[in-house]
Amino acid sequence: MPIFEYKCKKCGHVMEFLEKSANASKHICEKCKGSSLERILSTFSTKQDSGSASQGNDSCPTGTCPFS
Numbered sequence: 001m002p003i004f005e006y007k008c009k010k011c012g013h014v015m016e017f018l019e020k021s022a023n024a025s026k027h028i029c030e031k032c033k034g035s036s037l038e039r040i041l042s043t044f045s046t047k048q049d050s051g052s053a054s055q056g057n058d059s060c061p062t063g064t065c066p067f068s
C-alpha cells in the first residue's frame with residue numbers, strides 16, 4: 001500500500017497518509033485541521049536541511065525578497 005506524504009499549506013506540517021486507491025480522498029491536516037494539503041513526492045528526496053522552514057528560495061532571484 002502506497003504511502004504519500006502531504007504538507008499542509010497552512011501550517012507547514014508534514015504528514016503521511018496511506019492511500020488505497022489512486023482516487024485520493026480528502027485529507028485534513030492533523031495539526032491545524034486545515035484542508036489545504038499538497039502532496040509531496042518523496043521518491044528520492046529524503047535530503048533535509050537543518051533549517052525548519054522548508055520554503056524554497058527559488059521564487060526570489062536576488063535572495064532579498066521578503067517572505068510573507
Ligand SMILES: [Zn+2]
Pocket residue numbers: 008009010011012013029030031032033034
Ligand atoms: Zn496544518
